[in-house]
Amino acid sequence: MQNCFGDLKETTEFRVARRDFLTRCAGGFGLIAAGSLLYPELGIAGSTGLATHSTAALDALHHTPTAKRVIYLFQSGGPSQLDLFDHKPRLNQHNGQDVPKSILGTQRVTLMTRNQGNFSAYGSPFQFAQHGHSGQWFSELLPHMAKTADLWCFVKAMQTEPINHDPAVTFIQSGRQLPGRPAFGSWLHYGLGSECADLPAYIVMTSGSPDQPIVSRYWHNGYLPAKHQGVQFQSTGDPVLYLSNPTGIDHRARGQIVDAVSQLNRIKQTKIGDPEIEARIDAFQMAYKMQVTVPHVIDFSDEPKHVLEMYGPEVHKPGSYAYQCLLARRLSERGVRFVQLFHAGWDHHQDIPGGMRRQTASTDQATAALVMDLKQRGLLDDTLVIWGGEFGRTAYTQTTQGANGRDHHPRCFTMALAGGGIKAGFSYGETDDFGYNIAANAVHVRDFHATLLRCLGIDHQRFTFRFQGLDDKLTGVDPVKIVHDILA
Amino acid sequence: MDCLFTHRAVWHARAPKNFLCLCDCFHSASSGLVIFVLACEALLFLAHDTRAAEIIFDRDIRPLLAEKCFACHGPDAQEVKGDLRLDLQDSVLKKDGTGAIVPGDAKASELVRRVLSPDDGERMPPPDSHKTLTTAEIQSLQQWIEQGAIYSEHWAFLPTQRxxxxxxxxxxxxxxxxxxxxxxxxxxxxxxxSTQAEPETLMRRVSLDVRGLPPTLAELDEYLHDKQPDAYERMVERMLASPHYGEKMALLWMDLARYGDTSGYHLDSTRDSWPWRDWVIEAYNANMPFDRFSIEQLGGDLIPNSTLQQKIASGFNRNARFNEEGGADPDEWLVRYAIDRTTTLGRVWLGLTLNCAECHSHKYDPISQKEFYEIYAFFNSLEEEGAGGEGGFHNKPVPPVIAVPTRQHLQLEKELLECEQQLQAQGQETPARDPEIARVGAARAGELREKLGASSARLPLQMISVEMPASRPAFVLLRGDFQNRGEPVQRSVPAILPPLPVAGQRDRLALAQWLFDPRHxxxxxxxxxxxxxxxxxxxxxxxxxxxxxxxxxxxxxxxxxxxxxxxxxxxxxxxxxxxxxxxxxxxxxxxxxxxxxxxxxxxxxxxxxxxRYRLMAEEIRDGALHTAGLLNEEIGGPPVFPPQPQNYYAGKSGWKWDVSVGEAAHRRGLYTFWRRTTLYPTFVIFDAPDRSECSVQRPRTNTPLQALATLNDPQFVEAAKAFALRVWSDAPADLDGKLTTAFRRATARLPDSPELDVLRVLYEQRLEHYRSHPEEAAALTDFHPLANKPADAATLAAWVNVTNTILNLDECIVRE
Structure with a gap:
């Protein structure tokens, strides 16, 4: 048996150590992962598809997983589905006219457009065409993604609840609008553990021009222990905070210091008998290993030229979306469970024609390259790639902002998925002729979460953590359905 | 199983009645077999264990029923299935004997039959609840029924008695x-x-627990040399009297009170909350009685003729976050703030998860949804902005606020007053005796007035509570949705707790006073x-x-x-x-x-x-600075910005982190600027909550990122360097003496011989290295002129390695 700090011998004191640890994990509320009740004897790593390098809260997976890891390309700000994937010729025909009342209905709109006199339809200024054997629609903004049409599944009737950025990002990240719950990636790390001994299990990177803030609360562990929070890779300076030794202390010196710390800690351990000290020694060892591993991961010099070219010229620029897409692949390859990119700049209240062009120019090629790269390496089979933002955008314009922008639209938007057991070359769900309401097969954010968990081998109903007396779930208490139709 | 085997043998001899019971259970095929075995074990245990531990309903049964059964058979009346509420004795033990439980007879009790039933359609909890009862839990239930199925009110709702x-x-x-x-x-x-801890350990423990700081060597020696029988008690008094006591207490309170220096949503604009924080420190240092301390925070503004201090205290209610985002709906967010305050009251003073009753009646506790909104009604009528409105509410003070004179401002006021008094006195005594003095005095007064004017414009604007003249109406919000109003509610408190006084105002002040009703x-x-x-x-x-x-x-x-x-x-x-x-x-x-x-x-x-456990994030940093002699022990004032990685705010629009320089960078952690959406990184790494909402308990994790922080965070490196210089100048001159003192400064105790050996070997190894690599030594010691002399630089560099090691010891970041 291994614990999350590395190997521990199964002696009495270490059993106690683990129990201590489990209690601590649960913030003192007792660890309740439903799986442990249902499969009490199956806690052997390897045979269960669970982690080999740290304790997973789940003793066994509930289903055979189709994905082992996730790369989530989060497009922050709310990309316009109407200008990328959701082709609406009738909206184009109505361009400039009011969106009919029957379409608008009574749903909430934001304060930014609530008081404007009219809701005039804004057809997409971009050309659409079908691509691949599957005939999926792409706008002209996405020539590279269009070439990978047959690898993607588009969920076109996604639905969320909040109408503003912060609650909406919080919702799609954690299943709740209000802060305080664990992020999806934290849940995965908690449930599945880590597959990698010398890298964090949940890594986050940010890029793009921040028209909306991207804050670390979005990858917070909530009530789960802090070790499950996303670790942000910084685009400049140390990729992992405090990774570099101070000038004058080289790696060998650091080794000697870590060694001395460990020796002294071990002496203390014999005197005081606190099993936690053993865990501390392991933590220092892993920190020391990370100092070697991380610089190697971010060094692209071992990448063939054709791979670098595939991602585009920006791949050489640390902090760019392209750079981070390639880094995401390199981290996934090394067993990082969940890599999440936050690319900002999609909040186009104005200037859809210019803004969307700029956004897609910096993301289209690298997104396509990542999926192709994973495919070529055989990694796409068990790596789930997700592309999407916190909500969509309205079919009408925001008249106060130059009449060529779109407001927030939670009622329907598009998410794209690839790999990891998702049906490829497929489109699911439909919106109405204005792309304003859902016409068929709605997928709520909760359904989306449950379905992703299903791919990872987890039954969302049985994946819980005791918080304030409740066995809380990522998917909450409202009715949730798994979207079986998009599973391969 | 040995144990069970023994039970079984004993049971055969004694308990024929239970044998029949077992046979009753054994009536199904394979799926029933498991249940059968469970039942056997349960009943065997029961039959045998004549000295069975007493079952305490509160401890052993109610939590079990609450966790496994209350979702369908509990206080949420809307969800009750089969007309059975296991939280109510009358619902369970019906007089006509048709109840789910027959006291004293587990076998005859329907509850036991259903719990043991092999039939998926009958068994409780049902399979689709994904809840199961363990053997031990079934045993407890049976034992409790056999003992008479005695219900008692939940202990925490019963009055306290000494x-x-x-x-x-x-x-x-x-x-x-x-x-x-x-x-x-x-x-x-x-x-x-256990026996009493060593005096060094005790002193360090008390110092950390009471002040959040380790002891100095002088404090340590004072205690160790004190041979009076009450030396310990007097040491405790010194610690409790320290002005740093208030800081430790405030740090704990700030988690509960969800203190932040920013609004907590979206662009996360800055706010001035620190006068409230300083009020807390001062209140603790003055040992303000906890009732007054609480009442002034919850309702200080409503105290007749409330003082400035009481108004500042009422900022507690405004510590809730504020959604400044453009487009956010004020009506929605006003509801959120009141819910946040209700939740905070529940967790801090009542120890109840009131917020569970926001969307439906509480599943475990006797708090109905209506009762939740009755408390909420005390908090929904503050004068406040709801949200950012159409254009956003960025970088503006969120009214109502009050300008709080700072110490410097009060000093200026005092100086001006003195100056004016002098001028006046001079004018009265000897008019025009010395025009030069009068001119200088007037000029000085003018200068002070100008400064005071400038100072007034910069005073912190503390958000405070102000009650609206007429309350906002409050409603039960169905499923917690602000747009979905149910029945209107009036201010009240849950029926399970003592009532509010019949007479008098029903406002926040009354609610706060009610918390201190002796019957509460x-x-x-x-x-x-x-x-x-x-x-x-x-x-x-x-x-x-x-x-x-x-x-x-x-x-x-x-x-x-x-x-x-x-x-x-x-x-x-x-x-x-x-x-x-x-x-x-x-x-x-x-x-x-x-x-x-x-x-x-x-x-x-x-x-x-x-x-023995790890210290809080702030204490770990404070401890390193303290050991190094760097800690700036000034109390109170605006937040500071100790160095954080330059790129940490990359991609975050509009935020600046103007690094505090000099001693301001070495203030205690509780003064570090608290940006709620992106916290100071070293604190996050050590489990500090972001204080988005009330946080009652910090986890204590142990991770590699923590190791990297204490090894390499520039402030910890700076501490190691200052600590090394300190060691350099410490008497005695010999190596072991220096190592001993250094170790003692950090841990309060003397190292033993193997520990000294490890440090000595490290020191010598590193010294040798730096002697042959003077450029590395110079790089590590360039903070000090000693770096100019290679021999000295090598020695100092070796010491930095040693002090960096010591500051990373487990013992330095735990309290034991």
Missing amino acids: PVPPDVRTPHFIRNAIDSFVLAALEANGLQP PLTARVTVNRLWAQLLGRGIVETVGDFGRVGRYPTHPKLLDWLAVEFIESGWDTKHVLRLILHSAAYRQASINHHRNDEVDPHNQYLSRAP
Whole structure:
């Protein structure tokens, strides 16, 4: 048996150590992962598809997983589905006219457009065409993604609840609008553990021009222990905070210091008998290993030229979306469970024609390259790639902002998925002729979460953590359905 | 299984009646077999165990029913299935004998039959609930029914009474009443207390627990050399009298009070909350009674003729976040803030998860959804902005605010007043005697007025509570949705708790005063439990924010009540309760774990030794700076910006982190600017909550990122460097002497010989390296002129390696 700090011998004191640890994990509320009740004897790593390098809260997976890891390309700000994937010729025909009342209905709109006199339809200024054997629609903004049409599944009737950025990002990240719950990636790390001994299990990177803030609360562990929070890779300076030794202390010196710390800690351990000290020694060892591993991961010099070219010229620029897409692949390859990119700049209240062009120019090629790269390496089979933002955008314009922008639209938007057991070359769900309401097969954010968990081998109903007396779930208490139709 | 086997043999001899019972159970095929075995084990155990531990309904049965059954058979009347409520005795034990339980007869009880049923359609909990009962739980249920199925009100809702300290077998351990309770529990479990900790350990423990700082060598020596019998008690008094006591207490309170220097949503604009924080520090240092402390924060603005200080205190309610995002709907967010305040009241003073009743009646505790909104109604009528509105509400003070004169401002006012008085006096005495003096005086007054004007414009604007003249109407919000109003509600408190006075205003002030009604069963218990957790690592009720039915049963229920009554009768004297605990023998025990009790008490909940655990994030940093002699011990004032990685705010629009320079960078952690959406990184790494909402308990994790922080965070490196210089100048001159002093500065104790060996070897290894690599030595010591002399630089560099090592020891970041 291994614990999350590395190997521990199964002696009495270490059993106690683990129990201590489990209690601590649960913030003192007792660890309740439903799986442990249902499969009490199956806690052997390897045979269960669970982690080999740290304790997973789940003793066994509930289903055979189709994905082992996730790369989530989060497009922050709310990309316009109407200008990328959701082709609406009738909206184009109505361009400039009011969106009919029957379409608008009574749903909430934001304060930014609530008081404007009219809701005039804004057809997409971009050309659409079908691509691949599957005939999926792409706008002209996405020539590279269009070439990978047959690898993607588009969920076109996604639905969320909040109408503003912060609650909406919080919702799609954690299943709740209000802060305080664990992020999806934290849940995965908690449930599945880590597959990698010398890298964090949940890594986050940010890029793009921040028209909306991207804050670390979005990858917070909530009530789960802090070790499950996303670790942000910084685009400049140390990729992992405090990774570099101070000038004058080289790696060998650091080794000697870590060694001395460990020796002294071990002496203390014999005197005081606190099993936690053993865990501390392991933590220092892993920190020391990370100092070697991380610089190697971010060094692209071992990448063939054709791979670098595939991602585009920006791949050489640390902090760019392209750079981070390639880094995401390199981290996934090394067993990082969940890599999440936050690319900002999609909040186009104005200037859809210019803004969307700029956004897609910096993301289209690298997104396509990542999926192709994973495919070529055989990694796409068990790596789930997700592309999407916190909500969509309205079919009408925001008249106060130059009449060529779109407001927030939670009622329907598009998410794209690839790999990891998702049906490829497929489109699911439909919106109405204005792309304003859902016409068929709605997928709520909760359904989306449950379905992703299903791919990872987890039954969302049985994946819980005791918080304030409740066995809380990522998917909450409202009715949730798994979207079986998009599973391969 | 050995044990069970024995039971079985005994059972055959004694319990033919139960044999029949087993046969009854055995009526199904394979799926039933497992159940059968469980049932056998349960009943065998029951039949045999004549000295079965007493079943306590509160501890053993109610939490079990709450967790496994209440979702369908509990307080949420809308969800009740089969007309059975297991939380109500009358619903379970019907007079006509048709109830789910027949007291004294587990076998005849329908509940037991359903729990044991092999039929998926009958068995409880049903399979689709994904809940199962363990063998031990079924045993407990059966035993409880056999013992008469006695229901009692949940302990935490019953009034507190002062219990008599129990008799114990080894009274010499006892120093005060606390120890009687602790020792009795130890004896009942066959455990023995530990001996007293070493004096160095004790001093460091008290210093950290009470001030959040380790002791200085001088403080340590003073205590060690004090041979009077009350040396310990006097040391405790010195610690409690330290002005840093208020800082430690404030740090803990700031988590509860969700303190932040920013609004907490979206662009996360800055706000001036620190006058409130300073009020808290001062209140603790003055040992303000906890009732007044609470009342002024919840309702200070409503106290007739409230003072500036009371208004500042009422900023507590405004510590809730504020959504400044453009487009956000004010109506929605006004509701959120009031819910946040209701939730905070619940967790801080009532120890209840009131927020569970936001969308539906509480599933475990007797709090209906209506009652939730009745408390909410006290908090929904503050004068405040709801949200950013159409264009956003960025970087503006969120009214109502009050300008708070700073110390410097008050000093200016004083100077001006003096100056003016002098001028006036001069004018009256000898008009025009010395025009030059008058001119200088007038010029000085003019200058001061100008400064004062400028100062006034810069005064912090503390957000405060102001009640609207007419209250906003309050409604039950169906499913917590602000657009979905149910019945209107009036201000009131839950029926399970003492009522509000019939006469008088029903406002926040009255609500705050109600918390301190002597009959209130929760406030004192919840508060002393937190004080206990502050000194002993975990609460008597482990779930410090949940005293409800699924909260943990107290490990020492009578001790909790004894402390609660003591707290009330002392006039809510916080220092008094802390002092009692600090004086106890239980607190003074050594924390050495001999692993003798791993089976009986693996988590040390009965305290056969003192707990040993990691310090809070801020304390770890403060400790390193303190050991290095860098800590700036100034108290209060605006937040500061110690260095954080330059790229940490990359991609975050509009935020600046103007690094504080000089001593301002070395203030205690509680003064570090608290940006709620992106916290100071080293604190996040060490489990600090972002304080988006009330946080009652910090986890204590142990991760590689923490190791990197203490090894390489520039502030920790800076501390190692300053510490090295300190060692350099420390007497004695010899290496072992220096190593010993350095070790002692950090850990308060002397190193033993193997420890000294490790440090000496490291020092010599590194010295040799730096002698042959002067450029590395120079790079590491360029903070000091010594770097110019290679020999000195090599020595100092080697010391930096040693001090960096010492500051990374487990012992430095734990309290033991």
